[in-house]
Amino acid sequence: MYAPNILFPIPKTLKTTVPDNRIYFANLSCNLKFYVKYYNFAKSSSKFDFYLRRFQISDTIPRASTIEHCGNSNDESFIEAQEAVSEILQEAGLSKEESAEIALKSPKYVQMLVDSVRDLDEHSLWKSWRIENEDVGSLLFKRKVFYMAKEKGDNGLLPFLESIGLNPSSSSHVARYLTRETLPNLIHKVKYVKEMFFSGSDNEDIIEKKARRMMIHLSITTDEDIERTLSFFEKMEAKRGGLKLLGSKDASFRCLIESFPRLLLLSVESHLKPLVEFLEDVGVPKEHIRVVLLLFPPIIFYDIEKDITLRAQSLEKVGVGNKDIGRMLLKYPWILSTSILENLEEILSSLDMEKVPKAYMEKAIKSWPHLLGCSSSKIKIMVEQLERLGVKNEKLGQVIASSPQLLLQKPHEFLEVVKFMEKLGLDAEIIGRILSRCPEIFASSIERTLRRKVKFLANIGISRDQLPRVIKKYPELLVSDIDSTLLPRIRYLMRSGLSAREVASMVRRFSPLLGYSIEEVLKPKLEFLVNTMEKPVRDVVEYPRYFSYSLDKKIKPRFWVLKGRNVDCSLKDMLGKNDEDFATDYMGIGRMLVPPPSFQER
Numbered sequence: 001m002y003a004p005n006i007l008f009p010i011p012k013t014l015k016t017t018v019p020d021n022r023i024y025f026a027n028l029s030c031n032l033k034f035y036v037k038y039y040n041f042a043k044s045s046s047k048f049d050f051y052l053r054r055f056q057i058s059d060t061i062p063r064a065s066t067i068e069h070c071g072n073s074n075d076e077s078f079i080e081a082q083e084a085v086s087e088i089l090q091e092a093g094l095s096k097e098e099s100a101e102i103a104l105k106s107p108k109y110v111q112m113l114v115d116s117v118r119d120l121d122e123h124s125l126w127k128s129w130r131i132e133n134e135d136v137g138s139l140l141f142k143r144k145v146f147y148m149a150k151e152k153g154d155n156g157l158l159p160f161l162e163s164i165g166l167n168p169s170s171s172s173h174v175a176r177y178l179t180r181e182t183l184p185n186l187i188h189k190v191k192y193v194k195e196m197f198f199s200g201s202d203n204e205d206i207i208e209k210k211a212r213r214m215m216i217h218l219s220i221t222t223d224e225d226i227e228r229t230l231s232f233f234e235k236m237e238a239k240r241g242g243l244k245l246l247g248s249k250d251a252s253f254r255c256l257i258e259s260f261p262r263l264l265l266l267s268v269e270s271h272l273k274p275l276v277e278f279l280e281d282v283g284v285p286k287e288h289i290r291v292v293l294l295l296f297p298p299i300i301f302y303d304i305e306k307d308i309t310l311r312a313q314s315l316e317k318v319g320v321g322n323k324d325i326g327r328m329l330l331k332y333p334w335i336l337s338t339s340i341l342e343n344l345e346e347i348l349s350s351l352d353m354e355k356v357p358k359a360y361m362e363k364a365i366k367s368w369p370h371l372l373g374c375s376s377s378k379i380k381i382m383v384e385q386l387e388r389l390g391v392k393n394e395k396l397g398q399v400i401a402s403s404p405q406l407l408l409q410k411p412h413e414f415l416e417v418v419k420f421m422e423k424l425g426l427d428a429e430i431i432g433r434i435l436s437r438c439p440e441i442f443a444s445s446i447e448r449t450l451r452r453k454v455k456f457l458a459n460i461g462i463s464r465d466q467l468p469r470v471i472k473k474y475p476e477l478l479v480s481d482i483d484s485t486l487l488p489r490i491r492y493l494m495r496s497g498l499s500a501r502e503v504a505s506m507v508r509r510f511s512p513l514l515g516y517s518i519e520e521v522l523k524p525k526l527e528f529l530v531n532t533m534e535k536p537v538r539d540v541v542e543y544p545r546y547f548s549y550s551l552d553k554k555i556k557p558r559f560w561v562l563k564g565r566n567v568d569c570s571l572k573d574m575l576g577k578n579d580e581d582f583a584t585d586y587m588g589i590g591r592m593l594v595p596p597p598s599f600q601e602r
Helices: 045-055 076-091 096-104 107-122 141-152 157-163 168-175 183-198 204-216 224-238 242-247 249-259 261-265 268-281 286-295 297-301 304-318 322-331 338-353 358-367 369-373 376-388 393-402 404-408 411-423 428-437 439-443 446-459 467-473 475-479 482-495 500-509 511-515 518-532 544-548 551-564 571-575 579-587 597-601
Strands: 006-009 022-026 033-040
Touching: 076 096, 076 107, 076 141, 076 157, 096 157, 107 141, 107 157, 107 168, 157 168, 157 183, 168 249, 168 261, 183 249, 183 261, 183 268, 183 286, 204 224, 204 242, 204 286, 204 369, 224 242, 224 249, 224 297, 224 338, 242 249, 242 286, 249 261, 261 297, 268 286, 268 297, 268 304, 286 297, 286 322, 304 322, 304 338, 304 358, 322 358, 322 369, 338 358, 338 369, 338 376, 358 369, 358 393, 358 404, 369 404, 376 393, 376 404, 376 411, 393 404, 393 428, 393 439, 404 439, 411 428, 411 439, 411 446, 428 439, 428 467, 439 475, 446 467, 446 475, 446 482, 467 475, 467 500, 467 511, 475 511, 482 500, 482 511, 482 518, 500 511, 500 544, 511 544, 518 544, 518 551, 544 571, 551 571, 551 579
Parallel strands: none
Antiparallel strands: 006 033, 022 033
């Protein structure tokens, strides 16, 4: 008896269950639709036996599965071949469930066996096969496949490697390295390696950006380990999705094993686990270990004592201790390669010749270890550019320590920023001072950062003629975020009762105003001005520098002194004088007196 025909789309993987005395099964093919019928054991036993066999691999799986092999998933001989592969895998030490799963996930390997057996059948070439005194040519198809798989001699490696995503060519290449590995041990390693590389929280974009930055700033002759890493990156880049796939578990793992097949020869207990523990001990968070490993896979093969620890000691000459290693590895995993460490000596020598204090060199390398991948000749060119603007010796060291990425700039990009500043009306001397004070400006994008800030300042009322003064007083404006820094402060001042024009006037008079924290500076000082000093908020328009003075050390003490003498004066007169002039003008003595305790407590 048939149940009503039900038409529905085929899912990629279909599971059916066998409840009690009945089974649902499907006449599957590679079509988009199929019919499901219901059979009763008693009335359809012969049909049931045939279909059940097509859904099960031997008797190992109590559920049915489709086979991802278009054109052969309904071929009974293909199912028998899968059963044979499952038996081979069980002989290799796997459970029935593991064997069946791998057999289902290795259709290309199974098809290869099927084709090989059919070729021998078609040309009657079984006569040369004598196994255990059996006439192989007369055996059932499944048994022939079993012996064919035995003859291949891969001991289950090829179907397993296909099941984890490798294509037949890559599987054969990798299998050559793994002939001495048992299949159960190999499966254990694969699971652990996947956990090492893909259990973290970093998204694909972050890992991709790190990889690209490392490659962009590399300009030295590289060693074999970095060459192999670059080759790995190139393979990833060639795939659809590019380097973003570094964070993709399946695609990245396949490429990793293809590029570094010996990885699966390493012992989990005596090598891989100790490596993970070491990285955690030096400060690499467990969830970020994958970043170090994916960006520099050769480190996996390093001996902890002979390689990693010894090379890390080379960094001690720039003040790098154990607590710094983890942080630097996350930023730049290549710091432990031989070519990078050799280049360290050249960079130190080059900067020493420019009389850069060692402390500044150390700080620069710790915060931006990518410097170690840059040739000393390129760094020298950038140093010369900085020196032309008057930044030399200790000043040079301060700039490098503050913005080490400047040394990685392309000279023409740096000069473009200098020309941009000149067009704003700033001369070479002022530009040199700005470089010393805020070097990150010169590592910024003109279009994405600098030009946008100039446009913003114009929009709030700063004219072209006023720009040089505003930028000279507070160059940090050019690298302050508009949405999170500048606009919120302007809006706060306007909510406090000032107009847009008044705020613009304050910025023209005192541009550092927009650099002050709302909660820590602007709000408490405005509240004291209005609530305690009982002055109108517009007083700050005439003297915006009011916000630059310490509330506790200058504003409050002077206010209480004046209040005690019943003196009323402007904010500028109250705060603009030095202590001696203030004491002379308002107290009749030559020095500032400490306000009475009663006033201080207020």
